Amino acid sequence: MNRLDISRNFFGISELELQEKFSDWKVETYRVHQVFTWVYHYHCRDFNEMTNLSKSLRSQLAENFHFALPQIQSRTHSKDGSIKYLLELEDGAVVESVWMPSESRKTLCLSTQVGCRLNCSFCLTASLGLKRNLNTAEIIGQHLAINAELKEEDQITNIVFMGMGEPLDNLGPVVGALRLMISPQAMKISTRKVTVSTSGLVDKMKAFQNENLSINLAISLNASDNATRDRLMPINKKYPIEVLIECLKQYPLKPQRRHTIEYVLLAGINDSDEDAQRLAKWLKGVPSKINLIPFNSFDSSEYRPPSKERVLKFQNYLIEQNFSAFIRQNRATDILGACGQLAAQSEASATS
Ligand code: SF4
Incomplete structure (x- = not known):
């Protein structure tokens, strides 16, 4: 058996797990901090280079862990400056991540699953079905692999979990990744700069809340009545709008x-006036800001974007009702990198 088959990818290891390991090995726990500093702050990928550790500890670490990042297979550049990355995982599965620059930030949109099982009717990822969940190492690995090739001024500042998959449908590995991202010993990213998007898995939202991570949540609502939301997002049949809104009201x-x-x-x-009115009613009392995203059509989709006038009218109504409502243009639309359009095109075209 290959040594890699029995050692674990270090990028999936939490501080707590390493502490437990070191305690078994009778190694002082402060050494955990030293190892994490080498890996996450000095970007060291070879235990033998960790010169403030004893030789025997370096050998023990090398016997038990290896370093593996997703391999960047391709980069597709958008006219708006975004880059869509196709990344190959250790078993050959592929996922997509999108890097989106703006003046004030550089945001990475990460994937959490290969495909998705939630079958939203406007989403290209849904057409893949769920192939498998990503593990913690594969989730943070997207960030680490892409950041490693970006110039200093382009380094990722913000992360959105809005790529392939429903993050809360893969809760354990996503929470593991978030803990590493926000840990001062590891990736040191502010909780304010990380957003997890969900289609509204209410039971998992409650479990996520219990993790006390203080991470921003984005809720993909997309309809103002249950019949329409049932059609767009079948998960609504399990957690209808009133249940989802109640969960948001209770969410600390x-x-x-x-x-x-x-x-x-x-x-x-x-996108009707009635929709805007119903949306405002639902969101009364929910601390929220609303992102209105005109749909970016793709060939196989039955849906089209509204006119600019319609979008503005919808927004104006919400603003008149004292909501913070913003029109967000999808990014990377020319390279199918927009929300709900990540479907690892090489795989999609291979199966079509
Ligand atoms: S929109 Fe999100 S939750 Fe819905 S099918 Fe696509 S990836 Fe899954």
């Missing part, structure tokens, strides 16, 4: 924080 938030409500606007489906 840190001061100054709000939930993000994502609302993809689809012409003639969810």
Whole structure:
């Protein structure tokens, strides 16, 4: 058997797990901090180079762990400056991540599953079905692999879990990845700069809340009535809008924080004046800001974006009702890198 088959990928190891390991090995626990500093702050990928550790500890670490990052298979550049990465995982599965620059931030949109099982009717990822969950190492590995090739001024500052998959449908590995991202010993990213998007898995939202991570949540709502949401997002049959809204009202938030409500606007489906009125009613009392995202059409989709006038009217109504409502243009639309369009094209085209 290959040594890699019996050693574990270090990028999936939490501080607690390493502490337990060191305690078994009768190694002082402060050494955990030293190892994490080498790996996450000095980007060291060889235990033998960790010169403040004893030779025997370095050998023990090398026998038990290896370092593996997703391999970048391709980069597709968008006219808006975004880059869509196709990444190959250790078993040959592929996922996509999108790096999106703006003046104030560089955001990476990460994947959490190969495909997705939630079958939202406007989403290209859904057409893959769920192939498998990513593990913690594969989730943070997207960030580490991409950041390693970016210039200093392009380094990732913000992370959104909005790529392939429903993050809360893969809760354990996602929480493991988030803990490593926000840990001062590991990736040192502020909780304010990380957002997890969910289609509204209410039971998992409650479990996520119990993890006390203080991570921003974005809720993909996309409809103002249950019949329409059932059609767009079948998960609504299990957790209808009233249940989801109640969960949001109960969800504890840190001061100054709000939930993000994502609302993809689809012409003639969810963009009427009545929709805006119902949306405002649902969100009364929910600390939130609303992102209105005109749909970016793709060939096989039955949906189209609304006119600019319709989008503005929808937004104006919400603003008149004292909501913070923003029109968000999808990024990387020319390279199918927008929300709900990540489907690892090489795989999609191979199976079509
Ligand atoms: S929109 Fe999100 S939750 Fe829905 S099918 Fe696509 S990836 Fe899954």
